[in-house]
Amino acid sequence: MNTCQEPVIQLMHAYLDGDISRQDEQQLKEHLFACQHCREMMDELKMSALFLQGAAPLKAPDGFVSGVMARLPKEKSQAGLQRQLRRHPLLAAAALFFILMSATFFSSFGDNQQFSFTKQPNLVIEGETVIVPAGEIVKGDLVVENGNLRIEGEVDGNVTVIRGSKYMASTAVVTGKSEEIDRAFDWLWYKIKTTVKDIFPASKSEPVEE
Amino acid sequence: MDELVNKRINEVIKGNQDAFEEIVTLFQHRLYHVCYRMLGNPQEAEDIAQEAFVRAYVNIHTFDQKRKFSTWLFRIATNLCIDRIRKKKPDYYLDATVPGTDGLNMYSQIAASGDLPEEEVERMEAQERVQYEIGRLPEKYRTVIILRYLEELPLQDISDILELPLGTVKTRVHRGREALRKQMGNM
Numbered sequence: 001m002n003t004c005q006e007p008v009i010q011l012m013h014a015y016l017d018g019d020i021s022r023q024d025e026q027q028l029k030e031h032l033f034a035c036q037h038c039r040e041m042m043d044e045l046k047m048s049a050l051f052l053q054g055a056a057p058l059k060a061p062d063g064f065v066s067g068v069m070a071r072l073p074k075e076k077s078q079a080g081l082q083r084q085l086r087r088h089p090l091l092a093a094a095a096l097f098f099i100l101m102s103a104t105f106f107s108s109f110g111d112n113q114q115f116s117f118t119k120q121p122n123l124v125i126e127g128e129t130v131i132v133p134a135g136e137i138v139k140g141d142l143v144v145e146n147g148n149l150r151i152e153g154e155v156d157g158n159v160t161v162i163r164g165s166k167y168m169a170s171t172a173v174v175t176g177k178s179e180e181i182d183r184a185f186d187w188l189w190y191k192i193k194t195t196v197k198d199i200f201p202a203s204k205s206e207p208v209e210e
Numbered sequence: 211m212d213e214l215v216n217k218r219i220n221e222v223i224k225g226n227q228d229a230f231e232e233i234v235t236l237f238q239h240r241l242y243h244v245c246y247r248m249l250g251n252p253q254e255a256e257d258i259a260q261e262a263f264v265r266a267y268v269n270i271h272t273f274d275q276k277r278k279f280s281t282w283l284f285r286i287a288t289n290l291c292i293d294r295i296r297k298k299k300p301d302y303y304l305d306a307t308v309p310g311t312d313g314l315n316m317y318s319q320i321a322a323s324g325d326l327p328e329e330e331v332e333r334m335e336a337q338e339r340v341q342y343e344i345g346r347l348p349e350k351y352r353t354v355i356i357l358r359y360l361e362e363l364p365l366q367d368i369s370d371i372l373e374l375p376l377g378t379v380k381t382r383v384h385r386g387r388e389a390l391r392k393q394m395g396n397m
Contacts, residue, residue, distance in 0.1 A: 013384040017365065041391070048343075048390040052359035055340040060242035061256055065234045068263045072227060086271065087223070 008035075012042050016049060105188050117144040128164075134171055141176065162187065211236075215279045222270050230270075234263050237280065240361065241287050247356045248291035250345045258294055262287035277370075284361075284371045288353055295349050346393055351386030358383055 011028040014020040020028070032039045086092075117123070117130045120138050124131040130144050134152040141157040142149070148164045151172040158176035159166070166180055181187050215236070221229035241262060246255035265286050266273075273282050326342070334342060344352055357368045365383070369376045 009388075013380075013387065016387065017380065017383065044391045044394075045387055048394050049359060049387060051336075051394070052340060052344070052355065052390070053362070054336065055247075055360055056337060057239065057360075058243045058246050060238040060259065061252070064238050064242065064256065064260065065231060067256070068234045068238075068260045069227075069231055071260055071264050072230070072267050073264075 008038055009041075012038075012045060016045060102188070105191055113146055115145065115147045117147060117149075118142050132172070134169070160190070162190070212279065216275045219270060219273065219275065219279070222267065230263075230267055233266075233279075237263075237283055240280070241283060244284065244356060244361060245287055245291055247341065247344055247360055248288070248352065249294060250341055254294065258290050259287060262290055265290070278367070281367060281370045284357070285373070288357075288371060292349060292353065343390060343394060347386060347389055351382055351389055354379055354382040355386040355390065358386075 008028070008031055011020065011024055011031075015025060015028055032042055115128050117125075118141065120140060120142060122133070122136045122138060124133050128147040130142075130147060130149050132138055132142075132149075132151045132153040132155060136153040138153070138155045139157070141160070142155055143160045143162070144164055145162045146164060148167070149159070149161050150167040150169070151159070151174065152169040153171070154173040154175075156175050159174050159178040160181065161179070162181045164180075164182075166178070168174075181190050215233060218229045218233050222233070238259070242255055242259045245259040245262070246252060249255050249258065262283065266283055273279065331339065331342065344356065347355060353372065354368055357363045357371065358365070363371075365376060365379055368374075368383075369379045372379065374382075
């Protein structure tokens, strides 16, 4: 058996790894020249490495790529969004703020059940119904919340009814826009519009609670 | 190439799934090859290599773009292969006849663990023999030998892929090489 094993084998591996010092390489070569057993061992190591390196690279089968694409979880604009949020904390904060803000808008839509309307001269109130009497002319916008509106006369402005119904007599005249709001989104939109109008005061009238 | 890959990765992160297709196309053969050599079975190799790409896609935001994408991808794939090898239960017998192959048994289907009679080994073609010899290596040597000699990766890259110290990788390459020499004998 070989008596010069361990240190020389270390040198052989260092040589095969390609990180051997010039001095060690010289030492190894001298030893291999002198020792037939180690020479054979070195040849075998080289051969087995070379044998593996001769293996042909294999190609992925046809349809591999489409197979991967089919296995991907469905995107998932949501996941993209999640990643975006993870990357941009400011965006996340803004989104959270918006969600909370809209929650307050929506909840106040449900909470506020009080009957209220725009105070205008010459309006007649019967229970929860606001009446524009025949022959009268209401100057300015008219907003009725949680109540009904009956128009027999004339309104020189916009008419808005929130959670209520509107009756127009045949003699009724509305010069501005006329709308009925009874859904949360309509209401949100209305709220945003009036907020903007409050900031840039263009409207003349304010709702007054009764 | 790294620049192109990172560009595509950023597109994927923004939610563009199609950009991932280019990444798969670029790396499919190398990844499949490693999986095939690790597992020794084309169906399993395809399954695991595809799974590796899916995992890469799902976790793409955890990839550090200052590093090599191929290293990260190889890490996912080798981990999956190692898991598969360890979990693999012998749910078939080597001698069982494969249905519809007129008497072929599982020996002809997998070139994997288990020693064959010498004369049978000598009749193998070189490509088949490579797979047979790799399959006989213990799993921890098999992985480094495949990465070193079939992928021809530098030792440092192998250390990054397997998250092992460089010294450990060297030792495993040495032992793997020694094991190969012993099992192959004098060719």
